[in-house]
Amino acid sequence: MSxxxxxxxxxxxxxxxxxxxxxxxxxxxxxxxxxxxSGSGGRFEFQSLLSSRSPGAEPSAARLxxxxxxxxxxxxxxxxxxxxxxxxxxxxxxxxCMKLNPSxxxxxxxxxxxxxLWMSKRLGVCAGEKSSWGSARPLMKLLxxxxxxxxxxxxxxxxxxxxxxxxxxxxLVNLLFALLLDLVLVALLKGLVRRRxxxxxxxxxxxxxxxxxYSFPSGHATRAAxxxxxxxxxxxxxxxxxxxxxxxxxxxxxSRVMLGRHNVTDVAFGFFFGYIQYxxxxxxxxxxxxxxxxxxxxxxx
Numbered sequence: 001m002s003x004x005x006x007x008x009x010x011x012x013x014x015x016x017x018x019x020x021x022x023x024x025x026x027x028x029x030x031x032x033x034x035x036x037x038s039g040s041g042g043r044f045e046f047q048s049l050l051s052s053r054s055p056g057a058e059p060s061a062a063r064l065x066x067x068x069x070x071x072x073x074x075x076x077x078x079x080x081x082x083x084x085x086x087x088x089x090x091x092x093x094x095x096x097c098m099k100l101n102p103s104x105x106x107x108x109x110x111x112x113x114x115x116x117l118w119m120s121k122r123l124g125v126c127a128g129e130k131s132s133w134g135s136a137r138p139l140m141k142l143l144x145x146x147x148x149x150x151x152x153x154x155x156x157x158x159x160x161x162x163x164x165x166x167x168x169x170x171x172l173v174n175l176l177f178a179l180l181l182d183l184v185l186v187a188l189l190k191g192l193v194r195r196r197x198x199x200x201x202x203x204x205x206x207x208x209x210x211x212x213x214y215s216f217p218s219g220h221a222t223r224a225a226x227x228x229x230x231x232x233x234x235x236x237x238x239x240x241x242x243x244x245x246x247x248x249x250x251x252x253x254x255s256r257v258m259l260g261r262h263n264v265t266d267v268a269f270g271f272f273f274g275y276i277q278y279x280x281x282x283x284x285x286x287x288x289x290x291x292x293x294x295x296x297x298x299x300x301x
Contacts, residue, residue, distance in 0.1 A: 141259070218266045
């Protein structure tokens with residue numbers, strides 16, 4: 001049995017007249033559609049297909065829905081081109097690499113610093129009245145006063161004023177020059193390094209200045225090494241007195257750690273720096289021959 005002939009749009013032939021006749025009633029969806037006699041254009045199920053095919057016929061509601069979609073709002077459409085390849089991360093600076101991968105020297109310095117702090121805390125037995133050796137604190141403070149720079153400057157200036165020999169004046173002038181040089185260089189180093197004093201220290205020192213809040217190097221240790229080397233080279237003393245001067249310098253430096261004023265490295269570098277300072281004073285030795293203006297005051301008397 002042969003199938004009935006169909007039109008180009010898939011409907012049986014001859015059905016156009018029925019569609020345009022009384023087949024439609026006022027309540028049907030196709031009633032009142034545009035071009036009711038133009039084939040299947042009047043049927044409801046074909047309206048969306050026909051409207052989508054026609055260019056420029058997209059309703060405004062569809063455009064609004066497309067603009068309000070989440071994909072449109074984010075601005076990332078599925079067919080967007082792939083992102084450009086990211087550049088390689090920048091290389092770390094050399095100093096950051098050193099922090100992340102510390103060298104052997106850095107590890108050694110940190111280890112020495114930890115040992116220095118530990119030893120200074122253990123040796124600070126006179127840091128307070130309640131310390132293990134708190135009863136010896138007054139004696140340690142007396143040693144502290146014996147190495148104070150103000151007392152050494154005042155005593156040297158007084159002896160120079162009372163001196164009546166050229167040899168004595170020459171020695172005392174150079175000792176005064178050494179003490180002044182020590183004060184200036186130690187103050188500069190303390191201001192540059194700015195290392196704080198140990199946490200267990202009590203700020204009850206004798207005649208302090210603004211720079212004395214810093215710890216490195218120990219001014220008492222530099223002065224003890226400088227003065228002891230100066231006296232041993234320029235004064236004729238018996239052997240017991242020479243040994244006593246060396247012991248005074250050593251115990252004075254040790255008392256700085258026992259009182260909690262300084263760390264061990266502060267005192268050790270102070271001894272070394274005071275030893276070098278005497279070499280500077282000896283190189284620039286002042287005498288009536290190279291600096292006669294310094295000794296002109298006594299020449300007129």
